[in-house]
Amino acid sequence: xxxxxxxxxxxxxxxxxxxxxxxxxxxxxxxxxxxxxxxxxxxxxxxxxxxxxxxxxxxxxxxxxxxxxxxxxxxxxxxxxxxxxxxxxxxxxxxxxxxxxxxxxxxxxxxxxxxxxxxxxxxxxxxxxxxxxxxxxxxxxxxxxxxxxxxxxxxxxxxxxxxxxxxxxxxxxxxxxxxxxxxxxxxxxxxxxxxxxxxxxxxxxxxxxxxxxxxxxxxxxxxxxxxxxxxxxxxxxxxxxxxxxxxxxxxxxxxxxxxxxxxxxxxxxxxxxxxxxxxxxxxxxxxxxxxxxxxxxxxxxxxxxxxxxxxxxxxxxxxxxxxxxxxxxxxxxxxxxxxxxxxxxxxxxxxxxxxxxxxxxxxxxxxxxxxxxxxxxxxxxxxxxxxxxxxxxx
Ligand SMILES: Nc1nc2c(ncn2[C@@H]2O[C@H](COP(=O)(O)OP(=O)(O)O)[C@@H](O)[C@H]2O)c(=O)[nH]1
Ligand SMILES: Nc1ncnc2c1ncn2[C@@H]1O[C@H](COP(=O)(O)OP(=O)(O)O)[C@@H](O)[C@H]1O
Numbered sequence: 001x002x003x004x005x006x007x008x009x010x011x012x013x014x015x016x017x018x019x020x021x022x023x024x025x026x027x028x029x030x031x032x033x034x035x036x037x038x039x040x041x042x043x044x045x046x047x048x049x050x051x052x053x054x055x056x057x058x059x060x061x062x063x064x065x066x067x068x069x070x071x072x073x074x075x076x077x078x079x080x081x082x083x084x085x086x087x088x089x090x091x092x093x094x095x096x097x098x099x100x101x102x103x104x105x106x107x108x109x110x111x112x113x114x115x116x117x118x119x120x121x122x123x124x125x126x127x128x129x130x131x132x133x134x135x136x137x138x139x140x141x142x143x144x145x146x147x148x149x150x151x152x153x154x155x156x157x158x159x160x161x162x163x164x165x166x167x168x169x170x171x172x173x174x175x176x177x178x179x180x181x182x183x184x185x186x187x188x189x190x191x192x193x194x195x196x197x198x199x200x201x202x203x204x205x206x207x208x209x210x211x212x213x214x215x216x217x218x219x220x221x222x223x224x225x226x227x228x229x230x231x232x233x234x235x236x237x238x239x240x241x242x243x244x245x246x247x248x249x250x251x252x253x254x255x256x257x258x259x260x261x262x263x264x265x266x267x268x269x270x271x272x273x274x275x276x277x278x279x280x281x282x283x284x285x286x287x288x289x290x291x292x293x294x295x296x297x298x299x300x301x302x303x304x305x306x307x308x309x310x311x312x313x314x315x316x317x318x319x320x321x322x323x324x325x326x327x328x329x330x331x332x333x334x335x336x337x338x339x340x341x342x343x344x345x346x347x348x349x350x351x352x353x354x355x356x357x358x359x360x361x362x363x364x365x366x367x368x369x370x371x372x373x374x375x376x377x378x379x380x381x382x383x384x385x386x387x388x389x390x391x392x393x394x
Pocket of ligand 2: 141142143144145146147148149150263264266267301302303304305307
C-alpha cells in the first residue's frame with residue numbers, strides 16, 4: 001500500500017482570498033503571483049473551458065484574450081501551476097481532444113501577444129503532445145516545378161517516416177483533389193477568422209488565393225511520431241523561418257522557364273489565365289528562392305529520378321534507412337480519470353480509478369514535466385508518463 005501524499009494539491013488552493021468571488025461549479029482556481037486563474041466556468045457540452053483572472057493587486061476581474069485551440073468542456077478537470085509561466089490542466093472523462101493541456105500565462109508567446117495588443121491580458125492554450133519532434137521540411141518552388149511529385153515519391157517510399165502538412169486554401173479544388181487530403185478547401189471569411197484567432201502558423205496570398213498552414217496541421221504529424229513536410233510558397237517559408245520552428249528549407253528550381261511552362265501545360269489543371277499568372281510569379285519566386293539565403297538547399301529538378309536521389313541524400317535517406325521515429329518514452333497513456341492530484345517539484349502524481357483497481361491510490365501515474373519542449377502556438381511536448389507503486393517511489 002502506498003503512503004499518504006505529503007502535499008495534496010487541493011490543500012494548496014487559496015479559496016479564502018476569493019470569498020467574494022466563489023468558484024462556479026466545475027471551475028478550478030490557480031494562483032500565480034498576484035493573479036488567480038479561474039478555469040472552466042463553461043460547462044455546457046461542446047463549449048470550451050472559459051478563463052477569467054482575478055488580480056489581487058488591483059482587486060479586479062479580467063477576461064483575457066485567449067489564444068490557441070481550446071479544450072472542450074469535460075466531466076471535470078484539475079489545474080496545477082508549473083512555475084510562473086504556465087498551468088497544467090488535466091481533463092477528466094472522455095475528451096476527443098486529449099486530456100493534457102497547458103494554459104500559458106507568461107510565456108514568450110504570451111508576452112509577444114500582450115505587446116501586440118497594447119498590454120491587454122492574454123493567455124494561450126497549448127495541447128500536450130507525446131510524439132517526438134523531428135525538424136519539419138519546408139519545400140518551396142514555382143508552380144509546376146515538381147514539388148508535389150517529389151513529395152509524393154517520399155511519402156510513398158517512406159510512409160512511416162513522413163506526414164504531409166495539409167494546408168488550407170481558398171482556391172477551388174482540382175479534379176482529383178480531395179478535401180482534407182490535398183488541402184482543406186475553405187471560405188475566405190472562415191479562414192480569415194481562424195487566422196485572427198491565432199490558429200495559423202503562416203499564411204500568404206499566392207496566385208490570387210489565400211493559402212495557410214494551420215498549427216494543427218503540423219502538430220498532428222508529430223503526434224503520430226512522423227516528420228512533417230510542408231509544401232508552401234517563398235513568403236510562407238520566410239514566415240516559418242522567422243518563427244520559433246527549426247526546419248530544413250529546400251527550394252526546387254526548374255531547368256528552364258520553357259520546361260516549367262511545358263510541365264504546367266502538360267499537367268492540365270490550370271486555366272490559361274492561371275498558367276500565365278503562375279509563370280509571371282515564377283520569375284520573382286525563382287529570384288527570391290535562389291538569392292535570398294532563405295533556403296538551406298537548392299535542387300534543380302531536371303531529371304526526376306536524379307533530383308529525387310539528391311533530395312533523399314539531403315534528408316539522409318540514401319543509406320540505411322532509419323527506423324520509424326519513436327514516440328517519447330512514455331510507457332503508459334495519460335489516464336482519462338483521476339481522483340486526486342499531488343505536485344512534487346516538476347512531477348505531478350495522479351491517483352486514478354480503474355475498473356480493476358477500485359482504490360485509486362493503488363494506481364498512481366506520474367507526469368514528469370521536467371523536460372517540456374515547445375508550447376503555444378503549438379503543442380507542449382516532452383512529458384513523460386509512467387506508473388509508480390507508491391508515493392515513496394518519487
Ligand atoms: N504560404 C503558403 N503557401 C502554400 C501553402 N500551401 C500551398 N502553398 C503554395 O501555394 C502555391 C500554389 O499551390 P497550388 O495551388 O497547389 O499549385 P501548385 O504550386 O501548382 O501545386 C504553391 O507555391 C504552394 O507551395 C500554405 O499553406 N502556405
Ligand atoms: N523532373 C520532371 N520532369 C518532367 N516532368 C516532371 C518532373 N517533375 C514533375 N514533373 C511533372 O510536372 C508537372 C508538375 O509537377 P507538380 O509536382 O504538380 O508541380 P508542383 O507541385 O511544383 O506544382 C506534373 O505533371 C509532373 O508529373
